[in-house]
Amino acid sequence: MSQQTYRKPVPTPSPETKRYWEGCKNHELWLPYCRSCERFFFYPRDFCPRCFSWDVEWRRSKGRGKLYSFAIHYRVWHPAWAAEVPYVTALVELDEGVRLYTNLVDVDADPKKIRCDLPVEVVFEDVSEEISLPKFRPLDSRS
Amino acid sequence: MSPAARRSAPAAADLKEKRELFRKVAVVGVDECDEIGIVPHKSVLQLHAEAARNALADAGIDKSEVDAVLTCSAGWASSLQVAEYLGITPSYTDSTAVGGSSFVIHVEHAAAAIAAGICNVALITHGETGHSNRFRQGAGRPGLDPWFPAPQFEAPYHVGGAPTNYALACMRHMHEYGTTHEQLAEIAVATRKWAQLNPKAMMREPLTMEDVLSSRWITYPFHLYDCCLVTDAGGAVVVTSAERARDCRKSPVWVLGSGEATTHQSISQMPDLTQTPARHSGARAFSMAGVRPEEIDVVEVYDSFTYTALVTLEELGFCAKGEGGPFVSGQRTAPGGDLPMNTHGGGLSYTHPGMYGIFLIIEAVRQLRAECGERQVPGAKLALVNGTGGVLSSTGTLILGAD
Secondary structure, eight states: OOTTTOOSOOOOOOTTTHHHHHHHHTTOOEEEEETTTTEEOSSOOSSOTTTOOOOEEEEEOOOEEEEEEEEEEOSOSSGGGTTTOSEEEEEEEETTSOEEEEEBOSSOOOGGGOOTTOEEEEEEEEOSSSOEEEEEEEGGGOO | OOHHHHHHSOOGGGOOOOGGGTTTEEEEEEEEOSOOBOOTTSOHHHHHHHHHHHHHHHHTOOGGGOOEEEEOSSSTTHHHHHHHHHTOOOSEEEOOOBTBTHHHHHHHHHHHHHHTTSOSEEEEEEEEETTGGGGSTTOSOOOOOTTSHHHHHTTTTOOOOHHHHHHHHHHHHHHHHOOOHHHHHHHHHHHHHHHTTOTTOSOOSOOOHHHHHHSOEEEETEEGGGBOOOOEEEEEEEEEEHHHHTTSSSOOEEEEEEEEEEOOSSGGGOSOTTOOTHHHHHHHHHHHHTOOGGGOSEEEEOOSBHHHHHHHHHHTTSSOTTOHHHHHGGGTTSTTSSSOBOTTOIIIIIOOOSOOHHHHHHHHHHHHTTOOGGGOOTTOOEEEEEEEETTTTEEEEEEEEEO
């Protein structure tokens, strides 16, 4: 999709989140990992919000998880989404244990066809030169 | 309360009973602004001022006695704005702004300050023009720093109102506990019955289960009637010491218990989508008051959505976890039901300007003073108020009692 036609909000990477967005640009999902409690966390910070250790590193996620919950939007809340209703927002719980707010794509926006705990995998949508957004699709929707 | 609900309460060691605040302060004045509903001809600050005047008159306290102002909903540093606008130079201010729970939390903050001798007469005000903002240039809430989490990790996927995130929580609850659209609709219908008894309520036409279930989807799983109103309204509450309360115009309504809790800001950070911080603020309030849910006569809980009220009843221990759906069935919360809830008609049918918590306190106090006319819960002596703010992020619980 070209920059000219993309009207949704585009994230502005911060010093703490630059690495995350760089990974996405390469269509890789990288997550912050606490070396002290040996767990991933999200969103990115310079420290672990659990144990407050600043000994954190970046590790690549396998990009798979399950649909923790979802909502289907029938109303146009923002003009940039006007052509897409109904569309699906989701909370995905990655196998690494963290949750991402995202969109569920490649799926009928029909409550009868979506259920919590559905296995999902990451796909990337290039929205600008710098930014690709991780979104998720049902694992069984792969062609 | 069922054994399962009892088990869900935090361990005693988690609780600070705050007995030093027990019955130390009373709510002595409450009121709305002169007009609520659709009020395009008045500013936010006018609504604050009218409500303040009306609540002080209700208390029989002169503005010159007010030495503490607690508020949000009036822009940056709201307490400065409201104090200046009203012509008050307080010795204590609090602009705690954590969404719709704020004003409930202000009561606990005022109680602590009064009990510590920092101030004596606390004025809590609210005013919002949630309905009319859509026609006012520049009105509403300011944007966020783009480096903050939500603009980076949520806004690219969706920009929308509160229903969109509450829906995620509700969906998970439906998945885990089998909660149904019909059970949610029970709350919308019951709350409308209360609104029909309140002349100030905006929506007073009869509402049936069928009306709710056939209304359009806003955000699945919410039908239109699962969602609160968006109105213009203001309210105010006056809190003072036990000594001063004895000389007020009406009988004091005592703060017997209070609690505040916060678990997250963004919905993606909510520790468990089916659990709200009310389990913590509620447990603290009950512990401080030394009462149990089954002793409460009237319940005023935030109903931004039918689901908000349903999950809050669970979290406060009125029923076991996950049993909110069956619990509210059979119109249990309607007039004449076992658990009178949101007796003014709630955010669903009475008014909801955006951060609605102050109206829960106003109604609880009126019930305890037996001022509610047709909708009066006979003999109400103990009321529970629970405000919810953010995206099920923050709660404030109060247990209020009449003599």
